[in-house]
Amino acid sequence: MQIVVPETITAVVNTGDDFELHGLYIAPDLDIVTCTLAGLIDQVQGWGIVGDTAECMEWLGKLGGPTWFKLGDRDLALHIRRTALLRSGWTLSAVADSFRQSLGVTIRILPMSDTPVPTHIITSVGEMHFEEYFVQRRAADEVLAVRSVGIAEARPAPGVLEAIVEAEAILLAPSNPIVSIGPIIGIPGVRAALRETSAPIVAVSPIVGGAAIKGPAVPLMRASGVEPTALGIAGHYADFLDVLVIDTVDAALAPAIEALGVRAVVTDTIMHGAAEKAALARVALAAARAV
Amino acid sequence: MQIVVPETITAVVNTGDDFELHGLYIAPDLDIVTCTLAGLIDQVQGWGIVGDTAECMEWLGKLGGPTWFKLGDRDLALHIRRTALLRSGWTLSAVADSFRQSLGVTIRILPMSDTPVPTHIITSVGEMHFEEYFVQRRAADEVLAVRSVGIAEARPAPGVLEAIVEAEAILLAPSNPIVSIGPIIGIPGVRAALRETSAPIVAVSPIVGGAAIKGPAVPLMRASGVEPTALGIAGHYADFLDVLVIDTVDAALAPAIEALGVRAVVTDTIMHGAAEKAALARVALAAARAV
Numbered sequence: 100m101q102i103v104v105p106e107t108i109t110a111v112v113n114t115g116d117d118f119e120l121h122g123l124y125i126a127p128d129l130d131i132v133t134c135t136l137a138g139l140i141d142q143v144q145g146w147g148i149v150g151d152t153a154e155c156m157e158w159l160g161k162l163g164g165p166t167w168f169k170l171g172d173r174d175l176a177l178h179i180r181r182t183a184l185l186r187s188g189w190t191l192s193a194v195a196d197s198f199r200q201s202l203g204v205t206i207r208i209l210p211m212s213d214t215p216v217p218t219h220i221i222t223s224v225g226e227m228h229f230e231e232y233f234v235q236r237r238a239a240d241e242v243l244a245v246r247s248v249g250i251a252e253a254r255p256a257p258g259v260l261e262a263i264v265e266a267e268a269i270l271l272a273p274s275n276p277i278v279s280i281g282p283i284i285g286i287p288g289v290r291a292a293l294r295e296t297s298a299p300i301v302a303v304s305p306i307v308g309g310a311a312i313k314g315p316a317v318p319l320m321r322a323s324g325v326e327p328t329a330l331g332i333a334g335h336y337a338d339f340l341d342v343l344v345i346d347t348v349d350a351a352l353a354p355a356i357e358a359l360g361v362r363a364v365v366t367d368t369i370m371h372g373a374a375e376k377a378a379l380a381r382v383a384l385a386a387a388r389a390v
Numbered sequence: 391m392q393i394v395v396p397e398t399i400t401a402v403v404n405t406g407d408d409f410e411l412h413g414l415y416i417a418p419d420l421d422i423v424t425c426t427l428a429g430l431i432d433q434v435q436g437w438g439i440v441g442d443t444a445e446c447m448e449w450l451g452k453l454g455g456p457t458w459f460k461l462g463d464r465d466l467a468l469h470i471r472r473t474a475l476l477r478s479g480w481t482l483s484a485v486a487d488s489f490r491q492s493l494g495v496t497i498r499i500l501p502m503s504d505t506p507v508p509t510h511i512i513t514s515v516g517e518m519h520f521e522e523y524f525v526q527r528r529a530a531d532e533v534l535a536v537r538s539v540g541i542a543e544a545r546p547a548p549g550v551l552e553a554i555v556e557a558e559a560i561l562l563a564p565s566n567p568i569v570s571i572g573p574i575i576g577i578p579g580v581r582a583a584l585r586e587t588s589a590p591i592v593a594v595s596p597i598v599g600g601a602a603i604k605g606p607a608v609p610l611m612r613a614s615g616v617e618p619t620a621l622g623i624a625g626h627y628a629d630f631l632d633v634l635v636i637d638t639v640d641a642a643l644a645p646a647i648e649a650l651g652v653r654a655v656v657t658d659t660i661m662h663g664a665a666e667k668a669a670l671a672r673v674a675l676a677a678a679r680a681v
Binding site for chain 2: 152
C-alpha cells in the first residue's frame with residue numbers, strides 16, 4: 100500500500116540501540132527498518148526475520164555464551180557480515196546501504212551517525228546499555244536518567260543533514276522520543292538542521308491517552324523531564340515541529356499543543372495493519388502539504 | 391568401542407588449518423576432533439555437526455559474503471563463541487578446553503600452539519592459505535612448496551611438551567604428514583621432545599599402496615621432498631619413530647622401513663567403522679607396549 104515513490108524516501112535510523120554481543124556488532128533498529136522495508140520482518144514478534152530458526156543461538160548457549168538477546172540464524176548473517184565489513188574498514192553507512200540493496204529495498208536507509216553513540220540507561224541498580232535494560236532486564240528497573248555516550252563528539256552520517264535540508268517533507272515516526280528519536284536529533288547539527296529546513300515537519304505522537312503504544316516510553320520520558328502525554332511530545336519537539344498528529348482520545352490537548360506553535364491534527368493513530376498504516380501516513384503527508 | 395580410559399588421553403591438534411573468514415576465527419581440526427569425540431560429527435561429510443542447517447550461510451551469501459567454506463548454523467556457534475573469547479583475551483587452549491567440556495568430551499584436547507601458525511601452500515598460481523588451496527580451489531593447483539608462517543617464533547601450547555614427555559605411549563594418527571602432523575612436529579621443541587621422551591611412539595601410515603587414504607597428501611609430500619609411500623613416511627619420522635603400522639598391501643616395504651630403525655607392523659589399516667578403528671588402535675597400542 101505504497102503512497103509515496105520509495106526511491107524518493109530517505110529513512111534516518113537510530114543507532115543508539117547498537118551494541119556488541121558475542122563479538123558481533125548488532126544494530127537492532129537498522130535491521131528492523133531494513134527487514135521491514137524488505138518485507139522480511141517477523142510480524143508477530145516485531146523483530147527478526149520471518150521463518151527464522153535458532154540453531155546457532157542454542158549452540159551458543161551450550162558453549163556458555165549469553166542467550167538473553169535472541170538471534171535467529173538468518174538474522175546472524177547480518178550481524179556477522181556487518182561486523183566483518185566494519186572491521187575491514189567499511190563505515191556503518193556503507194554497510195547499511197549494501198544490506199538494503201542486497202535485500203531489495205529501494206528506500207534509502209541512513210544510520211544517524213557512523214560513530215557509535217550507545218544509549219545508556221541509568222537505573223537504581225546501575226548504568227547499563229539500553230538493550231540490557233530493555234531486553235535482558237525487561238525494563239523492570241527504576242530509570243533515573245538516559246544518556247547518549249559520546250554524542251557531543253559524534254557527527255551525522257554522510258547525507259543526513261542534506262536529507263533534512265533538501266526534504267519536501269519530514270515525518271517523525273511514532274517512536275520513543277527519548278531512546279529512538281532522541282539520539283537522532285541529539286547528534287550535533289541535526290536539531291539545527293530541523294529548525295532551519297524549509298520542509299514541513301510532522302510527528303505522530305507515540306503517546307496516546309498518557310500511555311505508550313508499546314515499550315517503556317513513559318518511564319524514560321519521566322526520567323528525562325518530558326511529560327508522558329501528547330502535549331509533552333509537542334513541547335519536546337516544539338522548536339522545530341510544525342504539526343503533531345494526535346489520537347482522538349487526546350483531542351482535548353489540541354488547544355494546549357497549538358499554544359506551543361505546533362498545529363495539532365486529530366485522527367485515529369493506532370495502526371493494526373497495512374491499511375491503517377497507509378491511512379495514517381496519508382493524514383501526516385496531507386498535514387505536511389497544508390503547512 | 392573404548393579401548394583406553396578417555397581421561398588418560400591427550401590429543402594434540404594441528405592448528406595450521408586455522409583461518410579467519412567472515413571475521414570469525416575458524417579452527418577446522420580442533421572442531422573436527424572435538425565434535426568427533428563428542429559424537430556430534432557429521433559422519434557422511436567428515437566435518438560439521440550432524441543434522442546441522444545452513445540458514446546463516448545462505449543469508450551471508452545474499453549479503454555478498456564468501457560462501458566457498460560451508461558453515462552450518464550449529465557449527466557457526468563454535469566460531470562465533472571462539473572469536474569472541476579470543477578477542478576478550480582467552481588463549482586458544484583455554485577456548486578448546488572450554489568447548490570440549492561444554493560438549494562432554496573427557497579426552498584432553500590441546501591445540502599445538504596458542505600462536506597462529508597458518509599453513510600456506512605455494513602453488514603455480516600463487517601462495518594461498520591451505521583452506522583456500524584445499525576447499526576453495528579443490529586442491530587443483532600444482533603445489534610447489536608448503537610453509538608454516540611464523541612457526542620459528544611459535545611456542546607449543548601449555549601442556550604439549552609435558553604430555554609428550556610424560557606419556558605412556560604416543561600415537562600419530564594416519565593424517566597428512568605435511569599439513570596435519572607436519573605443523574605439530576614443526577613447532578619448536580616438539581620434535582626434540584618426541585626424540586627425548588621415553589614413551590614408545592607409533593604412527594599409522596596414511597599412505598597405502600602409494601596413495602593417500604583421502605586428501606591431497608601425495609602432491610604435498612612430493613612438494614616437500616617426501617616420497618609418497620609408507621617408506622617415505624618412515625623416513626620422514628625416523629628420528630623419533632619407534633613403530634610404523636603399514637597396510638598389508640605395503641608388506642614388501644617392511645624390510646626397508648626396518649632398515650631405518652623403525653619397526654614395521656603389517657595389518658589392515660583401512661577403517662570402515664568403529665570396530666575396525668578399535669582394532670587398528672589395539673594393534674597400534676600393542677605395538678607400543680612391545681617396544
